[in-house]
Amino acid sequence: MADVSEQVRADVRTAWGGEPLRGFWERAREALESPKRPDRFSAELPDERTRAAVSEVYGRELYLGHSRIMLAKLDRVLRSDPRFELDLAQVLEILHGRPVASPDADAPEPESSDPALAALSAHGLDRARWARPWARWLHQYGRVSETELAGFTARAAAVLAALALDPATTPVQWVSRSDLAAPDAPHELDDGGTLSRIVLRAAALAHDVEPPGGARERQALWERCGVAVNDVAGTVLSWALPLTGDDSWSRSITGRTELGLPTHLTHRDLVAAPERLVERGVVVAVCENPRVLEAAVRAGIRHPLVCLSGHPSTVALALLRRLHANGARLRYHGDFDWTGVTIARSLWSEHEVGLWRMSAADYREAVDLAARDRSDLPNLVGTPVETPWDPQLAELMSTASRAVEEETVLPALLADLRDAALS
Template sequence: MPLDAATRDFLARPGLSRLWTTARTRLERAALQPTGTIRLQSLDSEEREALSLLLARPITGATATIRIPDLDARLRATAVGRGLAATLTALGPPLVDRRAARDAATAERTRHRTEAEATLAATALNDQPWAHSWLAENHRTTTRATITQAIRTLSHLFPAPGTDGAPGPWGRGDLATLTTGSAHGLDDDTPLARLVLRGIALAHGTDPPTDAPTRRALWRTAGVTPDEVSSTVLTYALRPTGPTWQEAALRERADHHLETHLTLRELRTLPLELAPGTHVHVCENPRVLEAAADSARTTPLVCTSGSAATVVLTLLDTLAASGCTFAYHGDFDWPGITLANRVIGRYDARPWRMRAQDYEYLATRTRLRGIPPLPLTGPRVEADWDPELGSLMEALGVALHEEAALELLLEDLAQD
């Protein structure tokens, strides 16, 4: 039953708040049983008065020691008419038997582990020592459904010798559908994908993957083909020197001033040996590459399309390994500077019209042309290649997309 208004008002007075807070902690730790004592120190006058009224004895000093069984009996004998646990529940929030909660959690973990071990034992993984180590490492931090799906997935990748379930090749979407019912069940960064990859790494004695390329490599090690066709990198005027039909096709598209989208799948097998010392320009926005094609420029271009995705870095890594050098241009905003830092730092690229004087000139020209300014927002990012650029951008407060420099960039491409 709820407390009547007068009793609630009395119990809820500020002078008793420390008592109830401490009592709640003690009861929750003692399986909700009224045992032990409460010692309140540094009592102020309001607390002494409230405690005196509640306990029906004078509290005059700065410290009060209260036996919890006595407090429980006192509450039952007064207008409160209920014990300490019921009183605290009425005042709210509900009490939690922490000991029981811990016991329940321990029992649940035990059930979880037992069920997971039984699931593992029913598969060929039971004969794999690494599988038991993997389960011991991960079952506590993984939901029951996810660990079950992971065991099911790994059992398809590591079947018993001589069975029909030979490993791979699997499409990742097909494998995900088979084990989870969803083609996206093993997408990157899902808990299930991370758990399965940890198992594959353990099986092959390697470290868990730390980035997209190592994730894909590990999937392929287990006979799983990740999606390598949906993500592309936009290129222009790449002229590899080899004799294959793929290289000939790239040269022909370059001759006709056509852009080319390359997938990760193509990059895994495409020879990309360019002429020694080829200088490749890298831009952030597709409009720059489009304008270069429209004006029949012949300088090789790679577009990051706003972010250096894995497919972009894979291409640039390949070109760098073949001896290409790079120049980079992007947006004059904080995300643009972040991306520029990444590309310039990774490939020792030359900043391409990306210095403080270039920004100041473009900002001034934009203003004189009457173009509405685009506010620069977000936290400041320092340009690793030019210590003055960040300060100047912050001072002017104007963001400039790459298209603001389009005429200048096309002039540069005509001269290279």
């Protein structure tokens, strides 16, 4: 870049080298140097100062939280800036003092004595396929000083050793993020902290996913690693669970049932619960919509029921896993839309949950009934999802192009619950 004068370099650093844009430029460099060659990256905009600075550079008003930045658009905006007329790679070279590396270039491998690898070695993680890429990232983009690196990587390695990092498996046990934090630093893994950021980078590399760009994506990645963001906020709604224990916890839950009250269970509840919840062979219904559970309660139907309220939370999956381990027979029903089918497929294939009124014949019957009653069904939108338990279901749903919500078939579901006939 010999043709760029020192004055222009100085002006670029003055205009775009401030702290609010530091993370933005680092993520842009990561995207350009990534072997995956993405066409965009996620910019974190945690405060108004950062949001305003990134919006000005990008030439478009962005919102707090995080935004997707198109590399081609960013490059075009920078080239058209009359002050400098530099492309993105040139800007990054000026700001970082080094050229943008080709995605195909071999980055220097960390030595075995590297603090990050040494910390991972203490937990047997140094030979994981993501270990060296993580160490390289720490030195290039981790924003951790050399004097603090050993301390942060030691804590990060201890946390990573407790996570589920195999992308081919789903977590079998859950831990609260608060329990992973050091006793003298209970907030060290909160969003926005250095430790949380570098742990999640390793988790993203391990699971081969993009680094999280906002609070929702961070929570999803924590949960993918078997971590509940906390152990009290997330709940799963339950009704009439036939608990076998005579302990105070079991009595409190069954007492609520006697009063006609459903129970929102948290991770902390499951930790306090006895090992055995129900007798082997008991059939537990699982629904997607709280309206089904509400209707069962109002009708005085005491069939055990768990409501997921949409995609299952970590605590919902933990409860289903406990019930299955006790020998309960789980039967799921959800909406006949692509979201409901996605949930059904995941529960059926990954969590050994049987399905209840989720066949092609059930869908056809519901659509025909709506037609006879002249009831309007919502349009079926979204990307089709295969239904391996009944391949005809996905084909029929795509052809009919109508969604059937659980409320539409509520009388049939209540009849099944009343008669204990779930199939």
